[in-house]
Amino acid sequence: MEKERFFGVNWQSMDAGMPPEMNSGAAAAAADQLPNSFLNLGWEQPMHHDVHFESALSSLVSSPSSNAPAGNDSVIIGELIGRLGSICNSGEVSPPSRYQSTNTSCYSTPLNSPPRLNLSTMDHQQQGRGGVPVPGNQMAAGKFSPFAADPGFTERAARFSCFGARGYPGLGGQFGLPEAGKLSRVSSSQSLKAVQLGASDNGKEVPVSEPERPETETRSKFGGEAEFGNSQEASSVSDRMTAVGAENNARKRKAASKGKAKGAPLSSSNMNPPKPSDGEKSDAKRCKPAETDGADKDAAVKPKTEENGDVGRKQGEEGNAKPPEPPKDYIHVRARRGQATDSHSLAERVRREKISERMKLLQDLVPGCNKVTGKALMLDEIINYVQSLQRQVEFLSMKLAALNPQLDFNMETLLPKDMHQALGQLPQQVYPLDMASTAFSYAQQLQGTPLQSLVTNSLDVQGSLNPLESSLRRPPTMQLPRLDGFADATSQLGNLWEDDLQYVVQMGLGQSQGTTAFSSQSMPVE
Amino acid sequence: MQATKSFEQAFLKHLLRGCRLSAVSYKSMSLQERKSAIKLSADVAMASARGGRKWTRGLITKLSKEDEHRSFLQLILGTEYGRLTKPCHGSWKIPRSKKIVRRSLRVCSRRKNNLRAPHGVKSSVLARTLVEKRTHALKRLVPGVESLDGYSLLDETLDYVISLRAQVDLMQKLLTTFEASKLGALSKCTLPERKASFVGK
Numbered sequence: 001m002e003k004e005r006f007f008g009v010n011w012q013s014m015d016a017g018m019p020p021e022m023n024s025g026a027a028a029a030a031a032d033q034l035p036n037s038f039l040n041l042g043w044e045q046p047m048h049h050d051v052h053f054e055s056a057l058s059s060l061v062s063s064p065s066s067n068a069p070a071g072n073d074s075v076i077i078g079e080l081i082g083r084l085g086s087i088c089n090s091g092e093v094s095p096p097s098r099y100q101s102t103n104t105s106c107y108s109t110p111l112n113s114p115p116r117l118n119l120s121t122m123d124h125q126q127q128g129r130g131g132v133p134v135p136g137n138q139m140a141a142g143k144f145s146p147f148a149a150d151p152g153f154t155e156r157a158a159r160f161s162c163f164g165a166r167g168y169p170g171l172g173g174q175f176g177l178p179e180a181g182k183l184s185r186v187s188s189s190q191s192l193k194a195v196q197l198g199a200s201d202n203g204k205e206v207p208v209s210e211p212e213r214p215e216t217e218t219r220s221k222f223g224g225e226a227e228f229g230n231s232q233e234a235s236s237v238s239d240r241m242t243a244v245g246a247e248n249n250a251r252k253r254k255a256a257s258k259g260k261a262k263g264a265p266l267s268s269s270n271m272n273p274p275k276p277s278d279g280e281k282s283d284a285k286r287c288k289p290a291e292t293d294g295a296d297k298d299a300a301v302k303p304k305t306e307e308n309g310d311v312g313r314k315q316g317e318e319g320n321a322k323p324p325e326p327p328k329d330y331i332h333v334r335a336r337r338g339q340a341t342d343s344h345s346l347a348e349r350v351r352r353e354k355i356s357e358r359m360k361l362l363q364d365l366v367p368g369c370n371k372v373t374g375k376a377l378m379l380d381e382i383i384n385y386v387q388s389l390q391r392q393v394e395f396l397s398m399k400l401a402a403l404n405p406q407l408d409f410n411m412e413t414l415l416p417k418d419m420h421q422a423l424g425q426l427p428q429q430v431y432p433l434d435m436a437s438t439a440f441s442y443a444q445q446l447q448g449t450p451l452q453s454l455v456t457n458s459l460d461v462q463g464s465l466n467p468l469e470s471s472l473r474r475p476p477t478m479q480l481p482r483l484d485g486f487a488d489a490t491s492q493l494g495n496l497w498e499d500d501l502q503y504v505v506q507m508g509l510g511q512s513q514g515t516t517a518f519s520s521q522s523m524p525v526e
Numbered sequence: 527m528q529a530t531k532s533f534e535q536a537f538l539k540h541l542l543r544g545c546r547l548s549a550v551s552y553k554s555m556s557l558q559e560r561k562s563a564i565k566l567s568a569d570v571a572m573a574s575a576r577g578g579r580k581w582t583r584g585l586i587t588k589l590s591k592e593d594e595h596r597s598f599l600q601l602i603l604g605t606e607y608g609r610l611t612k613p614c615h616g617s618w619k620i621p622r623s624k625k626i627v628r629r630s631l632r633v634c635s636r637r638k639n640n641l642r643a644p645h646g647v648k649s650s651v652l653a654r655t656l657v658e659k660r661t662h663a664l665k666r667l668v669p670g671v672e673s674l675d676g677y678s679l680l681d682e683t684l685d686y687v688i689s690l691r692a693q694v695d696l697m698q699k700l701l702t703t704f705e706a707s708k709l710g711a712l713s714k715c716t717l718p719e720r721k722a723s724f725v726g727k
Contacts, residue, residue, distance in 0.1 A: 351676075351677065354677050355676050355677050355680065358677060358680035358681060358684060359680065361527070361684055362680060362683065362684055362687070364527070365527060365684065365687055365688065365691075366687070375653075375657050376653065376656040376657050376660055379657065379660035379661065379663075379664060380660060382664065382683060382687070383660060383663050383664055383667060385687065386664070386667045386668065386683070386686070386687060386690065387667065389687070389690040389691060389694055390667070390690065392694045393565065393568060393569075393690070393693060393694055393697065394561075394565060396694065396697040396698060396701060397561050397562075397564040397565040397568060397697070398557075398561045399701055400561075400564050400697065400700070400701055400704070401557055401560035401561040401563075401564050402557060403701065403704055403705060403708070
């Protein structure tokens with residue numbers, strides 16, 4: 001009882017400090033509904049910012065398109081960037097840590113992708129694209145660096161680049177096509193709608209937010225909403241960018257062919273039905289795979305497009321010639337130089353590339369797979385890894401069962417949502433905990449706490465366990481320097497936790513330092 | 527790649543709830559029973575925290591094959607149970623008799639071997655059989671992927687590996703937390719004044 005109450009006190013004291021975690025925690029508790037997607041809760045708040053974003057963009061779009069002078073390019077771009085920056089900064093105030101928490105786990109290089117994607121979508125969108133004049137490519141490119149440097153934007157850009165890695169190639173390819181915003185090819189139904197809406201808006205001075213908002217409202221799932229909102233925002237951003245940064249040069253043709261070829265491996269007929277539903281789940285887990293996919297595809301396709309520069313040009317013109325093609329979910333694959341061009345080998349190549357993508361991801365995931373090449377060996381490693389993980393789960397459940405007698409899972413009161421933070425601070429480790437040794441390290445950490453009686457107790461314990469400890473683990477001297485760190489941890493968490501929880505966290509922090517040597521020993525213990 | 531915080535929170539919540547619901551207690555259950563109850567709770571928690579994937583559906587279907595687990599699953603998952611166990615169109619398994627399938631495979635392989643024997647073993651055939659063997663082994667490990675082809679299989683495996691890793695990590699952290707707090711409880715007994723302070727709260 002007391003524990004519950006005192007945790008209520010602690011929750012309130014924590015309120016100022018971490019609202020986003022609280023919100024997500026409270027939402028998780030209140031909802032009592034299992035989230036269907038990983039980012040179910042994480043995506044809720046960003047929606048508001050997308051709306052602001054779009055309304056700012058729409059106001060921006062309407063004003064420049066009405067002016068349409070040739071000399072106000074830099075002003076327009078500066079305005080746009082300033083507006084976006086202010087939106088991003090204001091949007092960043094409330095859930096910054098949430099973004100960090102949800103995004104840092106999945107995005108390694110948010111800054112890399114947006115500039116590249118922006119440049120690739122700056123195709124030569126000719127006259128038909130609204131009344132916005134055409135500044136130099138370099139200027140727009142130069143402007144993008146402060147734009148992309150904005151942290152809020154990078155987060156959002158990273159987010160939509162993750163979706164964009166799927167839908168963007170389609171968008172990028174389509175911007176190589178002419179005015180009326182008709183699409184010759186679509187990589188997914190979402191990007192289709194996005195581009196259509198965005199493209200149709202370009203011709204008129206219709207604010208972008210209105211057609212997009214009903215779209216976002218009609219989405220059933222949060223994940224879908226968020227992704228669609230983001231892809232809308234992505235398409236609207238890219239539309240503005242393309243409208244602003246259009247010009248004729250070989251780079252755009254290359255980008256067009258690159259976009260098309262990039263779109264091909266990432267989009268396919270048999271992938272599309274599951275993809276939108278998968279995309280709606282849009283878990284952060286998959287975002288990183290998709291982003292690395294996009295990055296891989298860029299690297300893979302770039303040398304290809306440099307070879308096929310003239311081929312790309314022809315393709316661009318060909319695309320111009322057939323605007324009103326209905327959106328179909330089929331693949332456009334351009335054959336590489338010196339390869340067979342019949343449909344079977346093309347389809348097979350696409351399939352093989354998809355499989356190799358997944359294999360690469362799995363290689364990153366499964367430890368020790370970097371040296372292994374070849375499908376059979378990789379599968380071997382994967383099988384071993386899955387088996388070892390399953391065995392670990394059994395082992396841990398056995399340990400929990402052995403531990404259980406003293407607890408009867410009222411420990412849930414000891415594990416409020418903010419406990420997950422503490423658990424999150426505990427780094428990952430695998431080792432069998434020995435009672436004596438844990439008591440010893442625990443006792444050592446207690447010396448950092450202000451509780452005198454406990455200190456005396458711990459000193460007694462320490463004295464008795466010294467020989468045990470030295471025989472079991474590293475020399476105790478190694479643990480002493482870490483006490484300073486624990487003192488810091490104590491002070492940080494002191495406001496938040498009562499005493500025994502401090503022990504818990506310190507325990508975890510203490511055991512975080514190494515003992516990875518025991519990880520290899522844990523498995524044979526079974 | 528890592529599982530998100532929401533996954534971790536949902537997993538822990540469901541795990542603890544499941545353990546409490548299954549009334550894991552020292553008095554009534556042996557170690558093995560407790561261990562299997564905890565493992566069941568952990569698997570269900572992982573599947574429900576992840577949401578709708580092929581492997582989650584397969585896992586829950588596999589777990590609910592035993593009658594005693596079914597009521598437990600329904601309790602934990604509630605409405606999700608129906609949603610997660612209904613067969614999705616992509617994974618409908620055509621019921622095939624194992625004996626017939628095995629016989630036809632044997633005939634096919636014998637025919638292939640008879641045709642190819644004079645030329646020796648081609649490396650591509652060898653590679654393909656190796657890969658096939660491993661694919662079958664993987665299909666046995668990951669629940670619910672029997673009917674998938676190469677790409678989707680790797681996709682589901684990727685997801686499953688991430689979830690398993692998160693499960694293992696969270697269970698470890700839980701273990702350390704429990705052990706530490708147990709020690710805390712032990713040390714508390716020696717300090718009557720601290721006890722009084724707690725009672726006062």
